[in-house]
Amino acid sequence: MKSFIQIYKEAKNKIVGIAAAPGIVITKAYLFNKEKIEINNGEITDIEEAKRNLEEAIAKSKKELNKIFSLAKEKMEATRAAIFEAQLMILDDPVLLSNINLRIEKERKQPEYIVNDEISKYQQLMILSHESYMAERASDIEDIKNRIIRNLQKKRWQSKIISDLIVISENLTPADTILFSRCNVQGFITDHGGLTSHAAIISRSLNIPAVVGTHNATKHIKDGDTLIVDGFHGYILVNPSQDQIDYFNNKIEKLSELQAGLKELKDKPATTTDGREITMLANVDVTGEIDLVITNGAQGIGLYRTEQVLEELGEFPSENEQARIYSNLSARVYPSPLTIRAFDIGGDKFKFFAFDEPNPFLGLRGIRLLLENITLFKTQIRAVLKASKNKNIEYMLPMVSTISEIRRAKQLIEECKKELIQEKEIFDKNIKIGIMIEVPSAALMTYELALEVDFLSIGTNDLIQYIMAVDRGNDLVSDLYQEFHPSVVRTLYHIVKEADRAHKTVSLCGEMAADTLAIPLLVGIGIHHLSISPSILPYTKRIIRSLSFEKTKKLAEACLTCSTEKEITEKLDKFFKDNSITRTRNII
């Protein structure tokens, strides 16, 4: 049988993107159009009719939003649903509505023109403000404006007609994804976004295949086209031939056999054939992923990215709100551990300040930003402490590059503990504190840093980026982002060795752990924990259970002598062949 690579090489009907969530599906396309709404600015003759139309459109919008609002309350924390509540209130806004009605009478223009013009004025004001969250707010308003206009134009509410289809969109908003999560969507394809985009995260949590960052899928796919979506390789085939359909149907069958087999592994440990156990943890971005964490047998959460809370809310949650979110999570995974990472803002994640840093990746991000914003930092520390009653929470600091940052952060944590003791709060006084190793300076100083904290976690995405001095998002140089470059392998080896010397556990939570090719190498280097997306966890566990720790150690030693990435990947490939271990992509 042909390999995937051959199939894709020969295919003329392919679209390439980033494989964002595993799985293969064949079904019809549904183009979720965020089409530019055409506004009719024509004159009207019947003012009363225009006003009636407006009233109906508003009533219809209310009905739709009420439905989303109640879904949002189920899927998100009630307070996070505030975005939708505010949108609902806009539909009742006396000032806005009376202005619109007055203008219809005076200007005698189509209501959709007046609605657009009037609401856009407010958006303009929001965008003019230099606070970054105001831009978010303006886009929330865009949502409600377009909803009213769409209802004025009596267009059907698109999200209603979807079921069992693959959704293709330029990008997806939180409101869209909330709706789709109920419509039995079979797959997601987007033009924009990467592995941490909303569509990618939601599809992993819903366990449906997704390909993101295709640049132009919305232009090449039409409503009703038949599609094959391959979320393992990041390919889409548009209107496939019978041969292609047969090939992939066969793959889907094999995949479901494999998945049935993997289910049996759920409660078994990730232990090598010679008894070395790797703790399998899950990375969690959205609360919805928790179900998958549990069903896929993760032994805890190795990375909970709190900045996601900010992205969903578009603003900073209060101490109590954060405490509630964290403590819900802690209860869900109890007694397994929950590692909460402090807000990692800055860089490409969540624009915090109005001014642009000339070089954000080398600027004020992670722990640096938190130490500059003590109130923000302490709010989170207090919330984490308040949520720690179950004693299964650990707190992790991102982007540490010096010892003094750790000491300063620990000092603040102690201050917060004292405050809470005075306030007679119950919390875990011995809460474990860890750091991310993702900066070369921290990697080189692993031993000294490890003595200051309880645990370490390697963030490979940033670490590789900083070691190779390459922006992985920049197409011009992204070839240099080599996760198997000898310098990377040697750095990982150094970190683990030094962590062992300090008797501290070290986990690895970057995308590198999602690459099956990397697994024998990481096991051989001596990593203790792996933290990965819950959807791929069973696949990784299968590989680990077929490895011999002794052999992977030798493999790692051999890789340490290499001088190019190619030599290393060849060694890894050969290792799989020599030990008759099949990579996931080759099984199916």
Added chain:
Amino acid sequence: MIEKKVKIVNQAGLHTRPAATIVKLAAKYRCEFVISKDGMNINGKSIIGVMTLAAEMGSELLLTFEGEDEQQAADEISDYFNRGFDEL
């Protein structure tokens, strides 16, 4: 007419949730209610208006109430500001 100077004291500032609460409180009263900041005057009964205010912690606003029940409205709404929108 009653004027009240208030200061934003909660960390998150005047975000969506307190904006909605302010408008809901104002809706209970008949008096007019205006929020002024940096030369902008916003009708406090309009959610979309209040949402255009970017008021972070430490910023000062002027609340103006005018009408028969202005006293009660001023008391309740300025109290909500002073409580840091119940987020302290």
